[in-house]
Amino acid sequence: MDPEQFDPGAFDRNMAHRLMLAAGTQQIPVLLVRGAASGKTLVVTAGVHGDEFEGVRAILEVADVLDPSQMHGDLLAIPVAHPAAFWSAERTSPLDGLNLARVFPGNCTGEPTEKVAAVLAERVIARADFYLDLHSGGTAYAMPMMAGYDASDPRSSAAARIFGAETIWGHGSIPPGRTISFAKSRDIPWIYTEARGACRIDSGDLKTMKQGVLNLMRHLGILMGRPTLRPIRLQLYGDGDTDCGICAGREGFLLNHAQLLEEIRENQMLGVLVNSLGELLEEYRAPRSGTVALIHEHPVVKPGDSLYLIADCVR
Ligand SMILES: [Zn+2]
Structure with missing residues (x-):
């Protein structure tokens, strides 16, 4: 139509x-x-x-x-x-x-x-x-x-x-x-x-x-x-913009350590990026305290992919 x-x-x-x-x-x-x-x-x-x-x-x-x-x-x-x-x-x-x-x-x-x-x-x-x-x-x-x-x-x-x-x-x-x-x-x-x-x-x-x-x-x-x-x-609370999360700087295999809706502290380790030999490429730490509201579930990531989003929370 x-x-x-x-x-x-x-x-x-x-x-x-x-x-x-x-x-x-x-x-x-x-x-x-x-x-x-x-x-x-x-x-x-x-x-x-x-x-x-x-x-x-x-x-x-x-x-x-x-x-x-x-x-x-x-x-x-x-x-x-x-x-x-x-x-x-x-x-x-x-x-x-x-x-x-x-x-x-x-x-x-x-x-x-x-x-x-x-x-x-x-x-x-x-x-x-x-x-x-x-x-x-x-x-x-x-x-x-x-x-x-x-x-x-x-x-x-x-x-x-x-x-x-x-x-x-x-x-x-x-x-x-x-x-x-x-x-x-x-x-x-x-x-x-x-x-x-x-x-x-x-x-x-x-x-x-x-x-x-x-x-x-x-x-x-x-x-x-x-x-x-x-x-x-x-x-x-927070802007919730999936374009503005913690991003991968390069291609790699994500070893995620965080859970959805987990309460995390500033600087807590969220996950690491490794190559196919298991060598460390990048590590991702929480920029501030909050709640994990998004995780890049697919473990193969490309440069620029949003890996984590941290929201403010009232429980
Ligand atoms: Zn959507």
Whole structure:
């Protein structure tokens, strides 16, 4: 479908619609579940990074169990936001090497990834009353299951608390180019998730994501009933920018000594990089005390890869 023609409000109520939106040569899948009654629209995306699979499955399975006759409002879901990256199971696009989560709001006459961003921004995310972006550690990283939110927006922090993740992460600022920075530019409240990743779909994380989507729909009044709450065990703070972690200076084999969500002290050893003879190339120590929020799970690393991210924490 030509994205210029895509108007969710023109589709019949009380049913689910499946369609494809064209973005250059790529086809973006859309699941639009329109409730029998009018109400808010929750926009959910997954697969912004093509090697993150938990959210893709969560969207497909949630869309399957929704009953439009019981809904007041709409779910507008994009299970695979970046098809070229997804079908090659890569974080970035094999067509132009770009990271979709760094090029928003996109450019409809630009590179293939910028065209996808432009369609997602103006045709999908801009239609949201609330926006949820499902991420995970992907194939390279491991991250805790958590909900990230805009610490300056009470709508966002309230949603993070009802999502159902035991770890939440408040961000004071969001760098440009993200799906969520575009949402913020339109005053659309948002949260995003991370999950274990590490090239698998953890069954517990999948359950949390599915419950989280349903919780948000209840929170927004699209579904009746109350969200299923879980206690929040860990509150993280800090910018959470995976581009700004502790990085590898060279190629090597990572011997990791840290655990996800481990409390670490300043200067504590996190891991070492060795060559194929086991000779030490680099060592990585915590630049400050905090909580380990990201580990490069794939042990073969390239120069510039983010290996660790340390967040501030209140337990
Ligand atoms: Zn991601």
